[in-house]
């Protein structure tokens with residue numbers, strides 16, 4: 001598994017409990033496996049045009065998120081304004097943390113991908129940066 005070089009991003013592991021019965025249980029808990037208080041959960045599914053769909057294409061100013069591909073797989077491309085990196089989400093219990101100031105795009109949705117996202121705050125369009133050039137300007141003035 002490649003290390004993440006993009007600022008404010010890192011791999012997350014959650015449990016995968018096999019209790020002797022059929023199936024696996026994975027658990028995400030605030031402050032334990034998820035490094036923020038979870039205020040919102042959403043999921044992306046029904047990706048019927050998956051061959052040419054690219055989602056995301058934005059960064060957040062304050063929002064923290066944890067992304068898990070809980071069915072199928074997808075690619076996530078990350079950019080902090082300096083470094084960029086592409087990763088694959090292929091395991092339901094192996095996700096990524098995405099902090100503020102990371103431009104992300106999701107693509108290559110495969111095998112009925114379901115992308116589950118935990119977020120640190122309620123939805124706010126004001127927190128989005130949707131223009132890439134604006135993001136590059138923002139990241140220059142907000143890099144830690």
Ligand code: TYD
Pocket residue numbers: 040042044054055056057123
């Ligand atoms: P967006 O975050 O741009 O999706 P993605 O990054 O997956 O491409 O959201 C798509 C639309 O859904 C946009 O109109 C905003 C709306 N939306 C909400 O209303 N609430 C939410 O919690 C989310 C994540 C999106």
